[in-house]
Amino acid sequence: MGEIAPQWLIEHGIGETRALLIESGEVRAAKLAWPGELRAGEMHPAKLVEKTNGSRRGVALLENGIEVLVDHLPPEATEGATISVQITRASVAERGRLKRAQARCVPEADLNNDCAQDTLSLGDHVRRLPSGLWEEVWHAASSGEIEFAGGTLLISVTPAMTVFDIDGTGSPRELALAAIPAIVQALRWFDIGGNIGIDFPTLAAKADRRAVDEALATALADWPHERTAMNGFGFVQIVARLEGPSLLHRFATSRTGMCARYAMRCAELAEGIGPVLLLTVHPALKAKLKPEWLDELARRTGKQLRIETDPAIALEAPHAQILTHE
Structure with missing residues (x-):
């Protein structure tokens, strides 16, 4: 019997999309994306708002209002012109600042023939990743x-x-x-x-x-x-x-955001029979639980949600359980 090739599995969670490269039941690589973020490979129409004199670099404004650094500008490109760009690096948050996304100018024909694909597009989409594997990666990155x-x-x-x-x-x-x-x-x-x-x-x-x-x-x-x-x-x-x-960058700059999304996953995976889903989190996380996330959690689980806080538990250790009574 031949060897099983590594396989990317994609899980669309609440507030994030997770990807694991699995080989022989073990994780070889992982990726994570949050909704609304730019991703490398994406094509976008943009307006050139600034061009550096004597270079092929500048700043472009995407239709969603995000500014990106752009290079490979043609010599004839002028400020105010509409151009097409391909994202080469998403924005990266650092302590005290945000590195803007980077892009390169591409022919307009490429925008209408966007064949750019990435791991989160090409992997096999599953309802749940294999038990315990995402948790292993997540806690290692957290520490x-x-x-x-x-x-x-x-x-x-x-x-x-x-x-x-x-x-x-x-x-x-x-x-x-x-x-x-x-x-x-x-x-x-x-x-x-x-x-x-x-x-x-x-x-x-x-x-x-x-x-x-x-x-x-x-x-x-x-x-x-x-x-x-x-x-x-x-x-x-x-x-x-x-x-x-x-x-690691995400934990360094948005630990509570990472932990809030992890809490949503723990709640979604809670098992048991009963009408109520109780999620207990550190007080700092409660404000990070967006109403639309909670609505989606209720829809996915079919449970009545109850959120409680406990300052004694760690940000990284939410607790979810199904209650048999309201």
Whole structure:
């Protein structure tokens, strides 16, 4: 019997769309999108509102009122002209600022023949993702940690780059090599792109640094990127295509929003027989539960909803249960 190819499964949740790449029952990669967000590959008509003198760059205004940075402008394009653009990177929120989405100008014919497809369009749409898999990815992204044999990979988001730090026991060479599968897992699970820094244990011997470089190259052979060799302090820099916010970026800039959507999923998955669905959340989440989300939850479950708050539970640990009485 031949091997089963990896398969993207798409779940349309309340307030977000989730995607997992599944192979042999395990998660290989994940993606997340929120309604109303721009996505890489989308085509849009736009108005050129600003053009930088002497360059092919500028700012365009989409029909939905969102401004995007645009490049590949033709020389004859003037401010006020209607152009067609393709999104190359969604907007990315950072602490204190929002990086505007990026796009490139394309021929108008391409707008009317939009064949751009992405993972969230091409995957198999399912009612529910396999039990426990999204939760595993979500909690790992929430903590910013992945454990591996002999150590822990700690991942944090900064304005300049996503930084990986390796902590554990054993010799520096053994620890660095053991961390590589976790690094690959984190890159794919959390949909990380852009500038990435990996702080390996310091390896004094060139042969040890070369061994780690080769192991990392092999592990990332099918993941498009550019990478520096490890320097004398154990640091490796990776640059990969950035199409939008990673799961880590979302937690760093909108933790309550992530947790509110997770609470909706927990409530939707609650099992039992009874007329009432009780959802208990941290007080900070209650205001994030949009009325349209609650209406959709009631429609999907067919239950009467009751929302309660408990300051003793964590943002990341909502509790949902079916009550047998009103």
